[in-house]
Each structure stands twice: as structure tokens, then as C-alpha cells.
Amino acid sequence: MAASISSESTQLERVPKTKEVASSNQSTNTGKIEVTLPIEGQDVDASEKFEFDSADVEQQGKKGSDVAISPRAAILLFIGLAMATFLASSGGTIIATALPKIASDFKAQSQMSWVATAYLLTYSKFSDIFGRKIMIMFAIITFMIGSAGAGGATTMTMLIAFRAIQGLGGSGLLSIVLIIISDIFPLDQRPKYQSIIWSVFGISSVIGPLLGGVFVQQTTWRWCFLINLPLGIITIASVLLFLRLPFQRQQLKEQLARIDYLGTFLVIVAVICLLLPITWGGTTYAWDSPVIIVLFCVAVILIGCLMWAESKAVEAIIPPRLFRNVTVSLLFGVNFLTGMSFLGVIFYSPIYFQVVQGVGATASGLHLMPMVLGLVISSIGSGAVLSKVGDYRYFIWMGTAMVAIGVGLCMLLDADSNMGEQIGYLLIVGFGIGFILQTCMLAAQAAVDKKDMAVVTALCGFMNSIGGGIGIAMCSALFNNHLSDNFKKLPLEVLVVLDQFDVDKSITAVQLLPAEVKVVVVEAYFDTFQFIFKCILPIACATFVLSLLIRKLRILDPSEVIMAAG
Known part of the structure; x- marks a missing residue:
């Protein structure tokens, strides 16, 4: 039986190879087809072997999928x-x-x-x-x-x-x-x-x-x-x-x-050396302490070493050539900054609801449901009309603008904010995130050749995750520093009560404080939360500005979209 393998839909398309199959042998006993493919860039004798069930190959030609x-x-x-x-x-x-x-x-x-x-x-x-x-x-x-x-x-x-x-x-x-x-x-x-x-x-x-x-x-x-x-x-x-x-x-x-052992190692160590001083600064160590300064310097050196190592790697986890594409670099930046602002809101909003609003852990989670609603509506809606609009940028612009507006409105939340304000502000943030995530990935795919679609997809998620990690660490440092400064301004008799309840070590202890002390402490907390959102706002605004620089991109057809899965 002749083995017919579709170049459009088969898994072999994603494996480096020449256009012609060097040899194909079918075992009549096992019903298996063994396909030997030359490896691109190596000698003709160098090859890779794959094994398929003959019925599967015949069926996949009918279905257009890689396997039956x-x-x-x-x-x-x-x-x-x-x-x-x-x-x-x-x-x-x-x-x-x-x-x-x-x-x-x-x-x-x-x-x-x-x-x-x-x-x-x-x-x-x-x-x-x-x-x-x-x-x-x-x-x-x-x-x-x-x-x-x-x-x-x-x-x-x-x-x-x-x-x-x-x-x-x-x-x-x-x-x-x-x-x-x-x-x-x-x-x-x-x-x-x-x-x-x-x-x-x-x-x-x-x-x-x-x-x-x-x-x-x-x-x-x-x-x-x-x-x-x-x-x-x-x-x-x-x-x-x-x-x-x-x-x-x-x-x-x-x-x-x-x-890519060296690249993987350098990525992990560089991120750790960046997160440690951000988290420790102003709390465990002073910002100008040798430990903080050295860690920042080491992080910069490691990032430089990473760029050099990836330029030499055969299968780099972060190919430098992608960053030479201005549009791709901008989209990576949008993903990175979106991760910083999005996870900052996700992690500190529930704490705000528990400490300032005095709701339970379950209720604080329910308060995030408007964000879910906004995310689902905008994600599905953008996917449905994207091909008709014909330009990814509109959705990225709309998303980054709405996140910036939503974060700005969250700065207004205080102890007296009503449910309508809480729902509305988080709904806007959710709408923005829904417009950004998938659309940004599709835009990055449209900006590169097919061979780079897999890695650019992975890097979009990577940039979002690293941005989120750095955003949480940054917010934590700012939160601890600002809250500590607010506590130092409290009367001595209040500080004595706080020590008795270990409020500096236990957030939940705030709800156990005497009423007159609790009012003062909650005020210190919501002032800190407003400060956190004030710090996230410039990041969200920078994301919007960065998105404006993205050039117009073509809409991918279905045969190209499937390559995104790598």
C-alpha cells in the first residue's frame, strides 16, 4: 500500500526535514509504516525514523488530522x-x-x-x-x-x-x-x-x-x-x-x-536573582544594602549571559532572532506588562475585600466573579468578530485601555465603596484582559514565519508568567513597606495592641482587634491598597502606550493557526 501523507495536516510538518521522503518501508505483518526522513542541515545519511499504523495514515488523509x-x-x-x-x-x-x-x-x-x-x-x-x-x-x-x-x-x-x-x-x-x-x-x-x-x-x-x-x-x-x-x-x-x-x-x-541546559539554568537563576531583591527590598534589607545591590547586578549580568548563550544554542529556549522583530518584541512587552498588572489585581483584590471590607475568604473570591464575566464575554466576542474586523490591533488597544481604566478606578476603592463600584471596576479589568490574552498571541504568530510560530506562542505565555511573578513580588514589597510606614504613624497605645495580636504577622488578626483599634488599622490597610493600585496604574498605562506601536498584521488563515499549538 502506498503511504500518502498530507503535508498540510500531518505531524511530520513540524519536524525539520527535506521536502522528499528518502525511504518508506511497510511491514505487511504488523501493518506499520516506517518513514525515514533526512534531517535538515546534516549529512544525507543522517535521518529520523517515525512509525505509523497504516490504517491511521490512510484515515488521516480523509479526516485532515494527524492521527486516527x-x-x-x-x-x-x-x-x-x-x-x-x-x-x-x-x-x-x-x-x-x-x-x-x-x-x-x-x-x-x-x-x-x-x-x-x-x-x-x-x-x-x-x-x-x-x-x-x-x-x-x-x-x-x-x-x-x-x-x-x-x-x-x-x-x-x-x-x-x-x-x-x-x-x-x-x-x-x-x-x-x-x-x-x-x-x-x-x-x-x-x-x-x-x-x-x-x-x-x-x-x-x-x-x-x-x-x-x-x-x-x-x-x-x-x-x-x-x-x-x-x-x-x-x-x-x-x-x-x-x-x-x-x-x-x-x-x-x-x-x-x-x-538547552545553559539557557534553562540562566533563565531560572536570573529570574530568582531579580525577584529576591524586589521582595526583600525595604523589608528584610534596605534598598541600598549590599545584598540588594549585588543581586540586581547579578541579575543584569545573568541576563547578558543568557542573551549570549541563546545566540550560540542549537535549540534555544529563547531564540534571539525573535527579539530582532520589532513587532514581536512589542507584543512580548505587552504580555509581560499585562502579566504584572493582571496578577497584581488578582492577588491583592481578595486581600482588600477580606481586610478592608471584612468579608470571608469565599465572599472575597465571589467578588472576583465580575472579572470572570468580563473576561469570558470579551474573549468569546473578540474571537467571533476578529476575522470580520481584519486587524488584531483594535482588540489589543481596546484591552490595554480598559485594563488601565479599570486599575485607575480601583484606586478609588476604600472602606465605604459599595458593591456597584466593586463589580464595575473589576468588570472593566476583566473585559480588558479578555481582549488581550488570545489576541496578543495570534498577533505574535502573524508577525513571524511558520517555523517560529511554536516558540513565539510559548514565549508569549512565558513573558506573561514572568511578568506576573515580578508583578506579585513588586506589589508585595510595596505593600509591606507602605503598610509598615503607616503603622509607624499610629499612636503608641494602638501599636501595643497590634503587638498583642501579631497583626504584623497575621492579616486575619485584623478582624479580631477591638473596634476602636480596628478602624484605625483598616484605614492604614486601605490606604496601602490604594497605593498598590497607584503603582500598578503606570504599568497598565505603559502597556497601552506600547500597544499603540504595534504595526498592522494580517489575520492568519486556519491552516496557519494550527501551527500555534507548538
């Missing part, structure tokens, strides 16, 4: 992939409403930002090297190990360490999920399923704090992590039972040789 899979199996696998996306996304934000309780239990308010930033420190892209199934299984199992350890943590240091392990598994899950979707669904169905995944990602990012609030009030904050175990098992089962993809035969030694 029954509709029922595809849907069940998709449910598992959606669950993986939910875990990765909500895992980063579910502790937003639980942070006050966690910090209070461990008496470590100054360290609570690390519970959030530790999850955002890691980044990896190995699915092209080791295969989809192996990498998604590794990611989920690692995520579950980190979740189990964080759920059983007895100290803040232990919790932060396991959050980093959890982040190692969670990082990159979305990219792997999108890759698999492009492999298993026909061309005409891929945009629909990818849109669902992006919706799950956005909704779970905001709904995570609501779940965290429910766990804190009804059971314990530890369920913010332990809930991932049964959900992870469902994902693993669906992957094991239904994920059948073509595989690349390659020796482990060759696979390991393709990893």
Missing part, C-alpha cells in the same frame, strides 16, 4: 486536556484568597508573596524532544507531587519549595495541550477546541481564588493543593487510555543533547 481517533475517544481525551489546563491555570491563582490564612498560620506575612511567585519561576519546552505523551505525563505527575507536598507543608519554607515543584509541572502544560489538540482534531475543528482551551485557561485563572476561598472557610487551605490529586488522576487516565500519537525514534542520549 474515534469521536468518543477524542472527546474523552479533550476533557482530560481541559482538566490539565484548569489545573495549571487555577494552580497559580487558587491561593490568592487563601494567602492571608496561610501567612497567618505560619506567622509569615512578609513571605507570602513567595507562595505565588515560586509557582511562576520555571519554564520548559521539551515536548518536541521527548514526545507529547511523555512530557504531559511528566508535567502532571510532577504537578501532583508538588501539590501533595504543598498540601502537607508544615513550614512556609517547605510550602514555597513544593510550590516551585508544582510550578515545574504546571509550566508549559498549556502549550503541550495545544500541541496535542492540533494532533488529534481535524483542521476545521481545531480552532473551536483551541478556543475552548483558552476559555478554560482564562476562566480558571480568575475562578481559582473563589475555590480557594471556599476551601479556606469550609475546610482548610490545604485543599487548595490536595484537590489537584484526584483531578490529576482523571487527566492521567484520559492521556493513558486515549492519547495515541506518532512517535519519533531517537536515542535518549540524542534527546538529552538537544536540551
Whole structure:
């Protein structure tokens, strides 16, 4: 039987190769087709081998998908992939409403930002090297190990360490999920399923704090992590039972040789050296202390080393050539700054509602639901009319402008703000974020060649995550410094009461203070929250200004959109 492989839809399109197949042998006994492809840039004898089921290849030509899979199996696998996306996304934000309780239990308010930033420190892209199934299984199992350890943590240091392990598994899950979707669904169905995944990602990012609030009030904050175990098992089962993809035969030694070890190491260390002084500055150490200055200098040096190392790497995780594209650099900047402002709002709004408004953890999560509503409406709406409008920039401009307006309005929130103000301000922020996330990624894909669509997609998410980590660390430092200054202005008799209740170590203790003292302390807190939003506002405005510099981009056709999954 002659093996006919569609160049438009098959997985082989994403593997470096020459246009012609060097050899093709079919085993009549096994029904397998072995395809040997020359590797681009190497000798003719160098090749890569793939194995397919002959019936699958014949069927894929009819369906336009990379592998043959029954509709029922595809849907069940998709449910598992959606669950993986939910875990990765909500895992980063579910502790937003639980942070006050966690910090209070461990008496470590100054360290609570690390519970959030530790999850955002890691980044990896190995699915092209080791295969989809192996990498998604590794990611989920690692995520579950980190979740189990964080759920059983007895100290803040232990919790932060396991959050980093959890982040190692969670990082990159979305990219792997999108890759698999492009492999298993026909061309005409891929945009629909990818849109669902992006919706799950956005909704779970905001709904995570609501779940965290429910766990804190009804059971314990530890369920913010332990809930991932049964959900992870469902994902693993669906992957094991239904994920059948073509595989690349390659020796482990060759696979390991393709990893950009130096680049990965420099990225992680550089981010840590940047986050540490931002978090410690003004609290643990003075801003002009040698420790802070040295860490900032080391971070700059490491970033320089990273740029040099990536220019020499064979398969760089951050290819420098992308940054020479002005439009791509601008879109990376928009993603980075959006992450800073978005996660700053996500993490500090629930704390505002709990401390200043005096609501419970669950209610503070419910207060974020307007952001979910705005995000869903704008995300679906922009996707529906994008092809008709014909220009990505309109949605990016609209989104960045609405985030800036929403953050500016959040500066007006105080102890007397009514429900209408709270809902309206967060609704505007949600609308803005919904316009930005997916549209920004599509614009970045439109600005590069097909060969770079995969890596530019991954880097868009990476920039957003790193921006979020730095944003949370920055807000934490500003919060602790400003609150400390406000406390120093309080009368001595008030400070004595605060010491008795350990308010400097436990946010939840504010609600236990005597009424006359509580009023003064809450005023100090909402003044600090207003200060935080004042600091986020310039970042949101800079995002809007940056978006205005993006040039007009063509709308991708469906055959190009599928390449985004890498």
C-alpha cells in the first residue's frame, strides 16, 4: 500500500526535514509504516525514523488530522486536556484568597508573596524532544507531587519549595495541550477546541481564588493543593487510555543533547536573582544594602549571559532572532506588562475585600466573579468578530485601555465603596484582559514565519508568567513597606495592641482587634491598597502606550493557526 501523507495536516510538518521522503518501508505483518526522513542541515545519511499504523495514515488523509481517533475517544481525551489546563491555570491563582490564612498560620506575612511567585519561576519546552505523551505525563505527575507536598507543608519554607515543584509541572502544560489538540482534531475543528482551551485557561485563572476561598472557610487551605490529586488522576487516565500519537525514534542520549541546559539554568537563576531583591527590598534589607545591590547586578549580568548563550544554542529556549522583530518584541512587552498588572489585581483584590471590607475568604473570591464575566464575554466576542474586523490591533488597544481604566478606578476603592463600584471596576479589568490574552498571541504568530510560530506562542505565555511573578513580588514589597510606614504613624497605645495580636504577622488578626483599634488599622490597610493600585496604574498605562506601536498584521488563515499549538 502506498503511504500518502498530507503535508498540510500531518505531524511530520513540524519536524525539520527535506521536502522528499528518502525511504518508506511497510511491514505487511504488523501493518506499520516506517518513514525515514533526512534531517535538515546534516549529512544525507543522517535521518529520523517515525512509525505509523497504516490504517491511521490512510484515515488521516480523509479526516485532515494527524492521527486516527474515534469521536468518543477524542472527546474523552479533550476533557482530560481541559482538566490539565484548569489545573495549571487555577494552580497559580487558587491561593490568592487563601494567602492571608496561610501567612497567618505560619506567622509569615512578609513571605507570602513567595507562595505565588515560586509557582511562576520555571519554564520548559521539551515536548518536541521527548514526545507529547511523555512530557504531559511528566508535567502532571510532577504537578501532583508538588501539590501533595504543598498540601502537607508544615513550614512556609517547605510550602514555597513544593510550590516551585508544582510550578515545574504546571509550566508549559498549556502549550503541550495545544500541541496535542492540533494532533488529534481535524483542521476545521481545531480552532473551536483551541478556543475552548483558552476559555478554560482564562476562566480558571480568575475562578481559582473563589475555590480557594471556599476551601479556606469550609475546610482548610490545604485543599487548595490536595484537590489537584484526584483531578490529576482523571487527566492521567484520559492521556493513558486515549492519547495515541506518532512517535519519533531517537536515542535518549540524542534527546538529552538537544536540551538547552545553559539557557534553562540562566533563565531560572536570573529570574530568582531579580525577584529576591524586589521582595526583600525595604523589608528584610534596605534598598541600598549590599545584598540588594549585588543581586540586581547579578541579575543584569545573568541576563547578558543568557542573551549570549541563546545566540550560540542549537535549540534555544529563547531564540534571539525573535527579539530582532520589532513587532514581536512589542507584543512580548505587552504580555509581560499585562502579566504584572493582571496578577497584581488578582492577588491583592481578595486581600482588600477580606481586610478592608471584612468579608470571608469565599465572599472575597465571589467578588472576583465580575472579572470572570468580563473576561469570558470579551474573549468569546473578540474571537467571533476578529476575522470580520481584519486587524488584531483594535482588540489589543481596546484591552490595554480598559485594563488601565479599570486599575485607575480601583484606586478609588476604600472602606465605604459599595458593591456597584466593586463589580464595575473589576468588570472593566476583566473585559480588558479578555481582549488581550488570545489576541496578543495570534498577533505574535502573524508577525513571524511558520517555523517560529511554536516558540513565539510559548514565549508569549512565558513573558506573561514572568511578568506576573515580578508583578506579585513588586506589589508585595510595596505593600509591606507602605503598610509598615503607616503603622509607624499610629499612636503608641494602638501599636501595643497590634503587638498583642501579631497583626504584623497575621492579616486575619485584623478582624479580631477591638473596634476602636480596628478602624484605625483598616484605614492604614486601605490606604496601602490604594497605593498598590497607584503603582500598578503606570504599568497598565505603559502597556497601552506600547500597544499603540504595534504595526498592522494580517489575520492568519486556519491552516496557519494550527501551527500555534507548538
